Amino acid sequence: MMGAMDTHLDVIIAGGGMAGMTLALALQSGGLQVAVVERQPYAEQLDIGFDGRASAIAYACFRQWNALGVGPAIAGHACRMDEIMVTDGHLPGAASRRPLPFFLNFKAGEISDRTGDEPLGYMVENRHMRHVLYQAMKDRHINLIVPAGVVDMRDTGGMAEVTLDTGQVLKASLVVSAEGRRSRLRDKAGIGYINWDYDQSAVVTTVQMERPHGNIAYEHFLPSGPFAILPLTENRACIVWSEKHAQAKALVAMGDGLFYDHFISRFGEFLGDVTIVGERFLYPLGLGLAEEMYRGRLALLGDSAHGIHPIAGQGLNLGLKDVAALAEVLIEAARLGEDLGSELVLERYARWRRFDNVSTSVIMDGFVRLFSNGNPLLRTARDVGMGLFNRVPGLRQFVMEDAGAATGDMPKLLRGELV
Numbered sequence: 001m002m003g004a005m006d007t008h009l010d011v012i013i014a015g016g017g018m019a020g021m022t023l024a025l026a027l028q029s030g031g032l033q034v035a036v037v038e039r040q041p042y043a044e045q046l047d048i049g050f051d052g053r054a055s056a057i058a059y060a061c062f063r064q065w066n067a068l069g070v071g072p073a074i075a076g077h078a079c080r081m082d083e084i085m086v087t088d089g090h091l092p093g094a095a096s097r098r099p100l101p102f103f104l105n106f107k108a109g110e111i112s113d114r115t116g117d118e119p120l121g122y123m124v125e126n127r128h129m130r131h132v133l134y135q136a137m138k139d140r141h142i143n144l145i146v147p148a149g150v151v152d153m154r155d156t157g158g159m160a161e162v163t164l165d166t167g168q169v170l171k172a173s174l175v176v177s178a179e180g181r182r183s184r185l186r187d188k189a190g191i192g193y194i195n196w197d198y199d200q201s202a203v204v205t206t207v208q209m210e211r212p213h214g215n216i217a218y219e220h221f222l223p224s225g226p227f228a229i230l231p232l233t234e235n236r237a238c239i240v241w242s243e244k245h246a247q248a249k250a251l252v253a254m255g256d257g258l259f260y261d262h263f264i265s266r267f268g269e270f271l272g273d274v275t276i277v278g279e280r281f282l283y284p285l286g287l288g289l290a291e292e293m294y295r296g297r298l299a300l301l302g303d304s305a306h307g308i309h310p311i312a313g314q315g316l317n318l319g320l321k322d323v324a325a326l327a328e329v330l331i332e333a334a335r336l337g338e339d340l341g342s343e344l345v346l347e348r349y350a351r352w353r354r355f356d357n358v359s360t361s362v363i364m365d366g367f368v369r370l371f372s373n374g375n376p377l378l379r380t381a382r383d384v385g386m387g388l389f390n391r392v393p394g395l396r397q398f399v400m401e402d403a404g405a406a407t408g409d410m411p412k413l414l415r416g417e418l419v
C-alpha cells in the first residue's frame, strides 16, 4: 500500500487484473516507478468462488512470465496443451448426432522445430495466475492502492492527474487503463467503443475424469455455441459450454442431478467416469473494441481496449501481448529521456498492437457467426473450408504459431527476454 501522495510515478495502472498486474511487473523490471490502483480487494479476487475460469495461455505469453520471474510459480499449476481437436457438430456424448468427418487437429510436435519442447499453450486456472501475480507485486514492493477505484483523470500541463474514490490524488506521466471491458477512463476520455452481444453466455465448471485427458483440448462447435473441454492438472478439465443466455442461465440455476444429466449427454464417456468438482459460473459473451488505443496521457490495454469471445482462448493473450509491446516502448522511451505520455511514444505502442487487436477481434467475431449456426449452407461451406485448411501446406503451422503469440514483430518479453 502506497503512503505518500506526492511520490514520483512514471505510470499509474488503473485495474489490477491479470493484464494490469503483468504490466506492473514488466514496467518495474525496466526500472519504472509504477502504482496499481485496484477496486476489488485481492482477498475477494483470490477466493475460489470469484472466478471459476481457466485460461489457455499462448506459449510466447508464458515466456513473458518466465522472463519476469513468475513463470516457475505459475507452471506449478499449468497443464500443457499438446494437442487441440476441433470438431464441427460432433460430440462424444450419447445425445449427439452421428459424428461428422470434419475436424481440425493441431499438434505441438508439428512446430517443435521452432519451439523446442514448448506445448501449444498452457491451461492455468485464473485464481492461480492471480495469486502468483499478486504475490510477486507484493514481494517486489510495487505500489498497490487497493481497494480504491480511479474515478477521474485530467491533464495538468505535462502530467496526468488521477482522482480516486478515496479522495486521493496521484500524478504520473502516463495512465494505463487495464480496467477491463467497462473502462471508466476510456469513456471519460471520449474514446469510442464498438460493442455487441452474441446472445450467448458461457457456463464454466471443472470436472475430474477417470481416464487421462492426454493433454488434449477439445472444442466442439454446436449451433448454440462452442462446447470446450480444456485439460487441467490432476486429470481435471475446465468446461466452457456456450448456450443462448436463457438456456445458460437455466443450466446454472438447475439442481446438481439435472445439470449432470445435461452435461454428460454432451461430454459422453470417452474419458470414463466424470465427476463435477467445481461450482458453476456464468459469463455473458460479447465483443468490444475501442476505436483508439490512446488519447492524451491515457493508454488502453487488455480488455479495456478489446474484449472478444473465448471461442479460441485469445482474449487474455491479446492483453499479454499488449503488455509486452507497451513495456518495451515505455522502458526504451524512459532510457532515452522521452515523455512517456507523449503522442510520439504512445503512437509506437498503438502502431505495434492495433493491427493484431483489430484483426483478431474481427476474425473471432467471424468464427462465432460462422460456427454458432445450424444453417445447412453455412455448415457445408465451413466443412469444405476445414477440409481445405487441412490441406494447405504451412497454413496449420502458421495458425499454431500465431495462436502461440509467436508471429510478426515480437516484443522482447514474448521471446523470453527482459527489455
Ligand SMILES: Cc1cc2nc3c(=O)[nH]c(=O)nc-3n(C[C@H](O)[C@H](O)[C@H](O)COP(=O)(O)OP(=O)(O)OC[C@H]3O[C@@H](n4cnc5c(N)ncnc54)[C@H](O)[C@@H]3O)c2cc1C
Pocket (backbone or CB within 6 Å): 014, 015, 016, 017, 018, 019, 020, 037, 038, 039, 040, 053, 054, 055, 056, 057, 148, 149, 150, 151, 178, 179, 180, 181, 182, 183, 184, 185, 202, 204, 240, 283, 301, 302, 303, 304, 310, 312, 313, 314, 315, 316, 317, 318, 319
Ligand atoms: C468464459 C471465458 C473464458 C475465457 N478463456 C480465455 C482463455 O482461455 N484464454 C485467454 O487468453 N482469454 C480467455 N478469456 C478472456 C480473459 O478472461 C480476459 O481477456 C481477461 O480476463 C481480461 O483481463 P484484464 O486484466 O484485461 O481485465 P479484467 O480481468 O476485467 O480486470 C480488470 C480489473 O480492473 C479493475 N477495475 C476496473 N475499473 C477500475 C477502476 N476504475 N479503478 C480501479 N480498478 C478498476 C477490476 O476490479 C478488475 O480487477 C476468457 C473469457 C471468458 C468470459
